[in-house]
Amino acid sequence: MSAGAGAVLGVVLAPARAAGRPRPFGRYGSPAARLTPGTLYVHPGGAGDVTTVRDAVAAANGTGHTLVIAPGTYRETVAVDRTRSEMTWIGASEDPRDVVVVYDNAAGTPKPGGGTHGTTGSATTTVQADGFSARWITFANDWLRADHPEISGTQAVALKVQGDRSAFHHCRFLGHQDTLYADSLALGTFARQYFGHCYAEGDVDFVFGRATAVFEQCHLRTLSRTDLAGAPYGFVFAPSTAGANPLGYLVTRSRVSSEAPDGYYKLARPWVPSSDTTARPMLTVRDSRLGPGIDAVAPYADMSDAYPWQAQRFAEYRNTGPGASVTVPANRPQLTPRQARSATRAAWLGDWEPWKEVC
Numbered sequence: 001m002s003a004g005a006g007a008v009l010g011v012v013l014a015p016a017r018a019a020g021r022p023r024p025f026g027r028y029g030s031p032a033a034r035l036t037p038g039t040l041y042v043h044p045g046g047a048g049d050v051t052t053v054r055d056a057v058a059a060a061n062g063t064g065h066t067l068v069i070a071p072g073t074y075r076e077t078v079a080v081d082r083t084r085s086e087m088t089w090i091g092a093s094e095d096p097r098d099v100v101v102v103y104d105n106a107a108g109t110p111k112p113g114g115g116t117h118g119t120t121g122s123a124t125t126t127v128q129a130d131g132f133s134a135r136w137i138t139f140a141n142d143w144l145r146a147d148h149p150e151i152s153g154t155q156a157v158a159l160k161v162q163g164d165r166s167a168f169h170h171c172r173f174l175g176h177q178d179t180l181y182a183d184s185l186a187l188g189t190f191a192r193q194y195f196g197h198c199y200a201e202g203d204v205d206f207v208f209g210r211a212t213a214v215f216e217q218c219h220l221r222t223l224s225r226t227d228l229a230g231a232p233y234g235f236v237f238a239p240s241t242a243g244a245n246p247l248g249y250l251v252t253r254s255r256v257s258s259e260a261p262d263g264y265y266k267l268a269r270p271w272v273p274s275s276d277t278t279a280r281p282m283l284t285v286r287d288s289r290l291g292p293g294i295d296a297v298a299p300y301a302d303m304s305d306a307y308p309w310q311a312q313r314f315a316e317y318r319n320t321g322p323g324a325s326v327t328v329p330a331n332r333p334q335l336t337p338r339q340a341r342s343a344t345r346a347a348w349l350g351d352w353e354p355w356k357e358v359c
Helices: 003-009 052-058 345-349
Strands: 039-042 066-069 072-075 078-080 088-091 097-102 125-127 134-136 138-141 160-162 166-169 172-174 180-182 194-197 197-200 208-209 212-216 220-222 232-237 249-252 255-258 265-268 282-285 315-316
Touching: 039 052, 052 066, 052 078, 097 197, 194 345, 220 232, 232 249, 232 282, 249 345
Parallel strands: 039 066, 066 088, 072 097, 078 125, 088 134, 097 138, 125 160, 134 166, 138 172, 160 180, 166 194, 172 197, 180 208, 194 212, 197 220, 208 232, 212 249, 220 255, 232 265, 249 282, 282 315
Antiparallel strands: none
């Protein structure tokens, strides 16, 4: 990129690093050897174009930009609005533990101007743009109940993603309640999202929302709790799929593990929000390993008596592990082999094939 192009973006280009010194951006170039004119480099120590992810997003006006993010902990909130479509974030070290975007707002955290953030406002990172992708990034919210006993709104979102064709590869999502909000911009918008080889952890409803989302070869881990005397500690999934949407959450070739005692977690409960009482939450979990932390006898629960889980669209197929043991068949609805042939990533995502993406 020329100096003039840098001025248009509103960033100051860093000088070339001396030969033989560490390469903070790995194989993804540098400000002195920019991969494309639309590539921006983020480095907390000043070796990039900007020092924060938020500033990089602000500089990336328009469509098709790539952010290469050097190792570091970026304590900030970030929002990618709808105008910044087809954006890519790359963790330069190719290890998601090295690049962490984190903040500590909760739903009940007071806002400077009055009121509280609410669940949506608690998100560390919010992505509304279509065509967003991220690789090797950790999205985290490190707000803790124990540190804030005065706050009752304990939802604390690490990532809220609403755009269509949103893909996350080898990413981590860390939090407690409402960690990963896989959603859409509106009831009539069926946003497709893909999570491949990702890790998510939490306790209450820590993967939730109304997106059409595929979780493939992911690891979901339920956390222990010291604030509760007994089970259940929480729920892995809380889909809120719109009634008109034929496809909700699909979990395939994944695993659920736990730090908690055996049987202390439910696999899911349906979320029918007050803003959409016609929602029919949908979750299919197939070909996955469910560890002993999942209550095998009663893996599903109600969020509201008015919307029992049995009236929703929950199903399993060919799962293994102690948490998948079918002891009460009525509590574990299963797909038939014929139904399972239609429960695939291709059926969920159509002509979009994010598992073929490369950096």
